[in-house]
Amino acid sequence: MKKALASLLAAGMAASLLAGCGGSSSTAASTADTSTAASTEASSTAESDAPLEGEITFWHSFTQGARMEAVQKAADKFMEANPGVKINIETYSWGDFNTKWNAGLTTGDLPDMSTAQGTGEVVEMLNADVLTPIDDMVDDIGRDRFSANALADMTSDGATYGVPYYSHAQVMWYRTDLLEAAGLEVPKTWDEFYDAAVTLTKDGQYGAAFSCSPNDLLSTRYLNYYVVSAGSSLLNDDLTANLTSKEAIDGINFWLKVYKNCSPAETINYTVNDHATLFYQGKTAFDFNSGFMIGGVQNNTPEIAQYVRCPA
Incomplete structure (x- = not known):
């Protein structure tokens, strides 16, 4: 499932903020007969144990050399551990990032994961109904590892849609x-x-x-x-x-x-x-x-x- 793949990647990268809700993916797990509760549980177990496969598009605005290299290094590490996964990284300057997102909202060409330039953009994306909750990822990482106030800024109706990845001291x-x-x-x-x-x-x-x-x-x-x-x-x-x-x-x-x-x-x-x-x-x-x-x-x-x- 692409949502699960994106969540795992986001947890590994630590530079991610948002998980999108579009696109398609494939999985190596075969679908079992789901006519009974027992077979449904067996199928779920098989899928969770199967190798991850799929393609993920990630947008970010870290154009500075060291930061851009760190994002690519994290993606390469994830792909090395999961050979069936392909991560497509697209980098945009801060000035172009909002323009790219607005165009994507119109055309439907949106990433599976993205950074944002602040909680204001998270709210805009939520209002456009293009985000999916990532509470499972936040809980896996450890909710207490994040600032409660920062998570609250990216939470709506009890669901969390993003994670903070750094804070500036100006x-x-x-x-x-x-x-x-x-x-x-x-x-x-x-x-x-x-x-x-x-x-x-x-x-x-x-x-x-x-x-x-x-x-x-x-x-x-x-x-x-x-x-x-x-x-x-x-x-x-x-x-x-x-x-x-x-x-x-x-x-x-x-x-x-x-x-x-x-x-x-x-x-x-x-x-x-x-x-x-x-x-x-x-x-x-x-x-x-x-x-x-x-x-x-x-x-x-x-x-x-x-x-x-x-x-x-």
């Missing part, structure tokens, strides 16, 4: 060498950050980047940093968008000021990968991102890695 990254050369301290407030970023914008170097591609989430993420630090939220109590509060308006004006005065002009169309690459290559002095920044810097400009820090 921090401010900065270059100690650039700060020291300019006689600057590590900023502790938004005003200090802005002043330092403006000071460090010179000679082809930029203080910070503010990226606004409509195909990505960075502008919302950056606005959320500002609003949350001011003790507010981008959501009202009824979960509708809150973009007219004083904190939200102040945040919009703040990041617009950053974009105008210390960010490359082309970042207005940058996605998250384009944005991060600026810091990887040493072109920006500050960035807000997760621990992936270290690997990006080491792979692109290892000579500056020793100067990259985040506040303790």
